[in-house]
Amino acid sequence: MSTTVPLPTISTGKARAITVIGWLGIIGGIVLIIAGGVVWGVVSSQLSNEKITVSADSPILAGSKVDGPLTAFAQANIINHHALEASKGKTYAQLGQDDPVRETVMDASFLRASLFTSVVSFGVAVFAIGMGIIVGLFGWALTVFAPRTRRSTV
Secondary structure, three states: OOOOOOOOEEEHHHHHHHHHHHHHHHHHHHHHHHHHHHHHHHHHHHHHHOOOEOOOOOOOOOOOEOOOHHHHHHHHHHHHHHHHHHOOOOOHHHOOOOOOOHHHHHHHHHHHHHHHHHHHHHHHHHHHHHHHHHHHHHHHHHHHHOOOOEEEOO
């Protein structure tokens, strides 16, 4: 025995509002996708302009051009490895103020921080693109289903 559930009745104004909100979601999603793509492109371009190559002794991506999140991460890790080798396993904070290796370890720390900042930027770009897709899909769903509801003339 099947029963049919009637669609809810909504006013024309509410149906229009739902459609407008749906279009705003689609537009917002497109803006997020474009913004994420632009951020990815700018960060990649800036890294590429630095002409950095992943160190030959890196366990991953050795010799690759640093222009993306994986190569930036690989280079940051090998810089840390080299700094710890130079300092015999000590971090910047563990070295004495008069230790001649301290400046080298400090420079390595700054380079790693810069590379990790680019890795985070790539992550934010991917997040923006992902959210743009989700927001756009929700907007699309609203525009598709709003007109199908029964509208009253109230």
